[in-house]
Amino acid sequence: MKTFFTRTATALVFVAVMLGGILYSPFTFFLLFFLINFFALQEYFKLIRHIDPDYANISAWHKTGLLVASCALIMAFTGEHFSSSANLSLGFLGWWMTVIFLLIMPIGEILLSKDFQLKNMGYSALGLAYITLSLGLLIHLCLNYxxxxxxxxxxxxxxxxxxxxxxxxxxxxxxxxxxxxxxxxxxxxxxxxxxxxxxxxxxxxxxxxxxxxxxxxxxxxxxxxxxxxxxxxxxxxxxxxxxxxxxxxxxxxxxxxxxxxxxxxxxxxxxxxxxxxxxxxxxxxxxxxxxxxxx
Structure with a gap:
């Protein structure tokens, strides 16, 4: 019975947060799936470490850089939708951050990792495609279509x-x-x-x-x-x-x-x-x- 009430309460909170984030404004829609991407990607990394323990040997630079690149890529999908008075958009900033981190992250991993393995870069790239790209396209669908x-x-x-x-x-x-x-x-x-x-x-x-x-x-x-x-x-x-x-x-x-x-x-x-x-x-x-x- 306790499990039933726990699941029910969690489900109600989950639905309320989802509906609030989706319906309140375009920015809350973006913020909702930005956070979902951040936490889901970390769960993906945890699964990969269980599947292949070698992935646990990636450098701290690799871990941090990948999360930054992922968050930047999500930002990039907003396009020109969120812009400042100086005409600097969140999407523009996101694209540049994505390019910079995806270019320098492999270099840092090669130089800083004690046990560099190319397959670990593949696992990380798969995570970006599987989670970040998917949620980014959903944000793009909301904001631009x-x-x-x-x-x-x-x-x-x-x-x-x-x-x-x-x-x-x-x-x-x-x-x-x-x-x-x-x-x-x-x-x-x-x-x-x-x-x-x-x-x-x-x-x-x-x-x-x-x-x-x-x-x-x-x-x-x-x-x-x-x-x-x-x-x-x-x-x-x-x-x-x-x-x-x-x-x-x-x-x-x-x-x-x-x-x-x-x-x-x-x-x-x-x-x-x-x-x-x-x-x-x-x-x-x-x-x-x-x-x-x-x-």
Whole structure:
């Protein structure tokens, strides 16, 4: 019973923080995912150290430089959105910091590390692509893609947070419905070596219901912002790539021999545990919006 109340309280706080950060202003949206990136990346480093103990030998310069480069890259995705009176934007500053640290970090690692190994640079680069690039594209989606392909009856642009919020909602619906359907009628294991509790019936059921929910939203409310078929595709992306993202993180945790990526959220694990689906779905959603849903 104590565990149930702990999980419930944590979930309520989590939802409140997420909604507040996403909806309050563009800057709080950026700040929310800036912090998620910072902590999720550190959890990723911890998993890699469990998988390959050699990664624990990277220099302090490597660790610090990588975190700075990651934070700078997140800033870079804001573009010209946040600018000072001197016309110095957060995005411009972020791009220059990213370039500088990504250029000098390998040099410092080679010179300062007692046991330099090229594979450790690869692990770090993978972390930037897997976590920082994904969340940066989500921020870019919010701040820069307000003009999208509207229906003939649309009267104006939608809020920047709309697609990211709905993408997260579709992922949540897919995960929840997959669990419920799998518990009721699931019989056939989907990926027993990675996630023994996932079933084909639950996975397919979750995807169908997530797309159905997108259809209902698109038909009754969403068409004033985005054509119905786009909402259906975005839900499909959330379901398919969200499920793949969940399996990828489960595989990493199995390789590392840990149950959760972290313990920041009692009863729910760490940041990677909460955002594993979004980390893979966000880049594909960005690609779809960029190439198919923009005017």
């Amino acid at each position: 307000k003009t999208i392909q509207f229906t003939e009856t649309a009267t104006g642009t939608g809020p920047g947070w709309l697609i990211p919020l709905l993408l997260i909602a579709f992922i949540w619906i897919n995960d929840t419905m997959a669990y419920i359907v799998g518990s009721l009628i699931g019989r056939t294991p989907f990926a027993p070596a990675i996630s023994p509790k996932k079933t084909i019936e639950g996975t397919v059921g979750g995807m169908i219901l997530a797309i159905a929910a997108a259809g209902v939203y698109g038909h009754f409310w969403g068409e004033q912002y985005l054509a119905l078929q786009h909402w259906l595709v975005l839900a499909g992306i959330a379901a398919v790539f969200g499920t793949a993202g969940d399996l990828i993180e489960s595989k990493l945790k199995r390789m590392a021999g840990v149950k959760d990526s972290g313990s920041i959220m009692p009863g729910h694990g760490g940041f990677m545990d909460r955002f594993d689906s979004l980390l893979l779905a966000a880049p594909f959603a960005w690609l779809y919006v960029h190439f198919f849903a923009m005017i």
